[in-house]
Amino acid sequence: MPDELNLILSRIAPLFTRQRNTRYWLLVANDHYQKTYNLFFNWQPRGHRLHSVPLHTLTTYDLAALEALLHALSQRLHFTITYTGFANQRWPSTGHRIEAKPRRAEQ
Amino acid sequence: MWQDQEPQRVLFMIDNKSFYASVEAARRGMDPLAAVLVVMSEQANTNGGLILATSPEAKRRYGLKANVSRQRDLPDDPELCVVPPRMNLYIDYNLKINALFQRFVAPEDLWPYSIDESLLDLTASWHLFGADPLAVARRIQATIHDELGLRVTIGIGKNPLQAKLALDLKAKRNATLIGRLDYDTIQRDVWPISDLTSIWSIAERTAAHLNRLGLYTIDDIAHTNPYLLKAEFGLAGEQLFALAWGVDRSHLADRNRIQSPSISNSQVLPRDYRDQAEIELVIKEIGAQVASRLRHHHYQTQRVSLGVGFAYADSTDGHSGFHQALTIPATNNDHDLQTALIRLFRAQWHGETIRNLAVGTGRLCPDSGQQLDLLTPLASQVHRHDLDFVLDLIRSRFGFRSLLYASSKLTGGTAIQRASLVGGHNGGNSYA
Structure with a gap:
C-alpha cells in the first residue's frame, strides 16, 4: 500500500496548483462493473468547467483496503472526498454509511 | 423480385x-447517457x-455536432x-466488448470496424438467442x-451496407437505439434523404458533385442512369447506385489480399x-x-515518400504543401531512409513554414538480406545494420525512451514527448 499511496500523492502534486477561487477534491467511484475502486482528482474554478483527472485504479476490490488507503491519504492531505456508487454500503471499521445519499446522476 | 437474388443475411452493426x-x-x-462530459486531449500540437x-x-x-471540435467551441459551463x-x-x-460479442457469433463472423x-x-x-433478430x-x-x-x-440489415445505414440513419435517432433496414424499407426510409453527407461513404465533395449532376436525394440517385454515374465517378459511381438500392454483395469472410502494403x-x-x-x-x-517498424515486420x-504540409499562413497561394517519392535500393536502415528523406525535403522546400509531416514507405520486400553498395566500406555498412538491430532490441525490452x-533533446525534437502517446493522444498507461 505505501506504493499506491506514494503513486497517488505523486500524481496529485502537479495537479494541485492552489489557484484562487478553485475547489479541489477527491472522487472515489465504486465501479461495480469492473470490480474496482477508481480514484480521481477533481478541481473546479468557481463558475467554470469541472476538471477530473484519473489518479489510480484499485484492483483489490476490498472495502477494508480502500478504507486503509484513504485513511493513510487523509493523514497527508486534507481534501474533501466524495463517494459515488456505494449506495448503501458501510465502512467496515466504523459501520458508518459511505455515502450520505445517492446522487442524481448515479446508477 | 430482384431482391430475392440478393444476400438475405442477418447483420448487426x-x-x-x-x-x-x-x-x-x-x-x-x-x-x-445522463453525464455532461467531454474527453479533451491537451497535447502540445x-x-x-x-x-x-x-x-x-x-x-x-x-x-x-462533430465529435472532433475545438476547445473554443465549448462553453465554459460549471455543469x-x-x-x-x-x-x-x-x-x-x-x-x-468484442470478446462479449463472441458469445453471440463465431470469431469468423465478427469484424471490428x-x-x-x-x-x-x-x-x-x-435463433439461439431470441425469437427474432430484434x-x-x-x-x-x-x-x-x-x-x-x-x-x-x-443497426440491423440483410447485408453490411444496410446494417451500417440502419445504424447511422435510424438507430442513432431512435429511443430504443435499434434500427432496421431491408430491401423494401430502404425506399421509404432512405430515399427521401436530401442531406447526402449524412449517408455513409458520401462526403462534401461527392455530395457537391452529385448536386452538380442534378441529384439531390437518394431517390434521385436510385433512378438515374447507372452508366452515367459510372462515367462520372468510376467504380465509386457503381457503388453509389448499389447503395441507393441497399445492395451490397460483399462477402466479409473472404479475406482481401493487400496488393501493395x-x-x-x-x-x-x-x-x-x-x-x-x-x-x-x-x-x-x-x-x-x-x-524501426519496417524491421519489426521484417x-x-x-520507395520512400515525404509529405509536407505548410502552416496555414503559408498555404494561402494555393499550395498547401508537397508530396514527393523517391525510389531507393532496398533498405530498412535508419541512416539510408533518413538520407533519402532529407534529399527529398531539400529538393522541394523553399523556406515555407511547416505544420504537418508524413513519411511513407512502399514497394516492400522481405528482409532477407542486406544490399551492399560499392562505395561505402563494408565494415561500416554491416555496423550500421547491427546498430539498428541492437537499438530495436533494447527499445523493445525497456521502452522507446530507454x-x-x-x-x-535539441529544440524542436518531438520523439521523447510523443513516445507515450497512442494515436497521438495520452495513452494513460500508468493509470490502467
Missing part, C-alpha cells in the same frame, strides 16, 4: 454511443485542446466535466450494459516550424520510427 465519453462516465460511476468525444447529453445541451483521454483504457474496453464499431454476422446463430439485439444491448455499463446502438507515420507539429535544422530533425525522427522498402539519440 454495433456502435458504442460516444465511446470514450461513455467509458469515462462509467469509470466515474455516472450514467453515460492540439492548439489549446481537441475534443475527442462528447457525451450524448453534452451534445444535446451545447449543440455540439460540464472535462477529462483527459486514456487511449489504452479504450482499447482494453474495445477488446472486452473501428475502435467503437463492430460488424456481426448472426445469420447462423441469431430480441437478440435487445439482449446484446442488455448484456453490454449489465457487464460494462455502456450503451450500444445497433505500405508503412507510414505522420504527425502534426506542436507549433509552426521555420528553421531548417528543426524540421530536418523531426523528419529524421519520423524516418527512424518508420524504419520488410525492406524500395535509448534515444541526443539530437532528440
Whole structure:
C-alpha cells in the first residue's frame, strides 16, 4: 500500500496548483462493473468547467483496503472526498454509511 | 423480385454511443447517457485542446455536432466535466466488448470496424438467442450494459451496407437505439434523404458533385442512369447506385489480399516550424520510427515518400504543401531512409513554414538480406545494420525512451514527448 499511496500523492502534486477561487477534491467511484475502486482528482474554478483527472485504479476490490488507503491519504492531505456508487454500503471499521445519499446522476 | 437474388443475411452493426465519453462516465460511476462530459486531449500540437468525444447529453445541451471540435467551441459551463483521454483504457474496453460479442457469433463472423464499431454476422446463430433478430439485439444491448455499463446502438440489415445505414440513419435517432433496414424499407426510409453527407461513404465533395449532376436525394440517385454515374465517378459511381438500392454483395469472410502494403507515420507539429535544422530533425525522427517498424515486420522498402504540409499562413497561394517519392535500393536502415528523406525535403522546400509531416514507405520486400553498395566500406555498412538491430532490441525490452539519440533533446525534437502517446493522444498507461 505505501506504493499506491506514494503513486497517488505523486500524481496529485502537479495537479494541485492552489489557484484562487478553485475547489479541489477527491472522487472515489465504486465501479461495480469492473470490480474496482477508481480514484480521481477533481478541481473546479468557481463558475467554470469541472476538471477530473484519473489518479489510480484499485484492483483489490476490498472495502477494508480502500478504507486503509484513504485513511493513510487523509493523514497527508486534507481534501474533501466524495463517494459515488456505494449506495448503501458501510465502512467496515466504523459501520458508518459511505455515502450520505445517492446522487442524481448515479446508477 | 430482384431482391430475392440478393444476400438475405442477418447483420448487426454495433456502435458504442460516444465511446470514450461513455467509458469515462462509467469509470466515474455516472450514467453515460445522463453525464455532461467531454474527453479533451491537451497535447502540445492540439492548439489549446481537441475534443475527442462528447457525451450524448453534452451534445444535446451545447449543440455540439462533430465529435472532433475545438476547445473554443465549448462553453465554459460549471455543469460540464472535462477529462483527459486514456487511449489504452479504450482499447482494453474495445477488446472486452468484442470478446462479449463472441458469445453471440463465431470469431469468423465478427469484424471490428473501428475502435467503437463492430460488424456481426448472426445469420447462423441469431435463433439461439431470441425469437427474432430484434430480441437478440435487445439482449446484446442488455448484456453490454449489465457487464460494462455502456450503451450500444445497433443497426440491423440483410447485408453490411444496410446494417451500417440502419445504424447511422435510424438507430442513432431512435429511443430504443435499434434500427432496421431491408430491401423494401430502404425506399421509404432512405430515399427521401436530401442531406447526402449524412449517408455513409458520401462526403462534401461527392455530395457537391452529385448536386452538380442534378441529384439531390437518394431517390434521385436510385433512378438515374447507372452508366452515367459510372462515367462520372468510376467504380465509386457503381457503388453509389448499389447503395441507393441497399445492395451490397460483399462477402466479409473472404479475406482481401493487400496488393501493395505500405508503412507510414505522420504527425502534426506542436507549433509552426521555420528553421531548417528543426524540421530536418523531426523528419529524421519520423524516418527512424518508420524504419524501426519496417524491421519489426521484417520488410525492406524500395520507395520512400515525404509529405509536407505548410502552416496555414503559408498555404494561402494555393499550395498547401508537397508530396514527393523517391525510389531507393532496398533498405530498412535508419541512416539510408533518413538520407533519402532529407534529399527529398531539400529538393522541394523553399523556406515555407511547416505544420504537418508524413513519411511513407512502399514497394516492400522481405528482409532477407542486406544490399551492399560499392562505395561505402563494408565494415561500416554491416555496423550500421547491427546498430539498428541492437537499438530495436533494447527499445523493445525497456521502452522507446530507454535509448534515444541526443539530437532528440535539441529544440524542436518531438520523439521523447510523443513516445507515450497512442494515436497521438495520452495513452494513460500508468493509470490502467
